[in-house]
Amino acid sequence: MAVSVDRILRWKQTGTPAQPITVLTAWDVMSGQIVDQAGADIVLVGDSLAMVALGYDTTLPLTTEDMLICAKAVRRGVKNALLVVDLPFLSYQTSVEDAIRAAGQMLKEAGAQAVKLEGGHEGMVETVRRLVQWGIPIMGHVGLTPQSINQFGGFRKQGKTEAEADRILAEAKALEQAGAFSIVLEHIPVELARDITKALRIPTIGIGAGVHCDGQVLVTADVLGLSAWQPPFAKVYANLRQQAVEAAQQFCTEVRSGQYPA
Ligand SMILES: Nc1nc(=O)c2c([nH]1)NC[C@@H]1CN(c3ccc(C(=O)N[C@@H](CCC(=O)O)C(=O)O)cc3)CN21
Ligand SMILES: CC(C)C(=O)C(=O)O
């Protein structure tokens, strides 16, 4: 049976199944098919695709149009997992109306089942409340929110001081209160992620946030060893970049030597 937002919520609230939620990213039909076939519970079309698939240094340049193209491609490959799409930088921060329009495009045009927004300050909480009122399920995202890299000055761990940790916990609680069905905790101390996970009724999905989260997410290009670099918290389960270079090299060698075509 296909995964629903309702099932993700009940997962934590009933403790069934008694295992963490698995989330992997995708950016095109092949990566979508691969992680769906692998049995991931949620497929996230993350705006990290700006870096992984489009070659930008940050996630900021990604447009709504770029995201729609990728999300539609992933949709065609995902049959079972819940499909969540990141809203691109400045497609939702400018007003509640803009957020509804951008989220609506992801649901109507790309077939997303939920959208993810970064941040948990007052304005974002109000936006989440309004989107949820219109029937748009929201995944929150706090801690290291890459769309704010210009404020952080790098992809650094967040929540290391007590004041910062208190703020991140308060943001997570406010997002839950506003109706988010789950929340990503990115690159924060393990103890803070544990405290947030204990304080919330909605599932926490960690990335570089330790073992106490209700689920885990990684960028699939990192998991496969396809990306040119990986963040310190990523676990690399295959070495596909090296294998791909060798396969392509072999093709070039065989064509040049007349071995292929035979
Ligand atoms: N391939 C890929 N994987 C990701 O997990 C990912 C992306 N891209 N792009 C968007 C964000 C950026 N992420 C990152 C990127 C780098 C670090 C990293 O290297 N952090 C260092 C310090 C970096 C600094 O000080 O500038 C660390 O030790 O925390 C962490 C998270 C996570 N996300
Ligand atoms: C890593 C996840 C949480 C993400 O936001 C992304 O891939 O853009």
Ligand SMILES: [Mg+2]
């Ligand atoms: Mg993202």
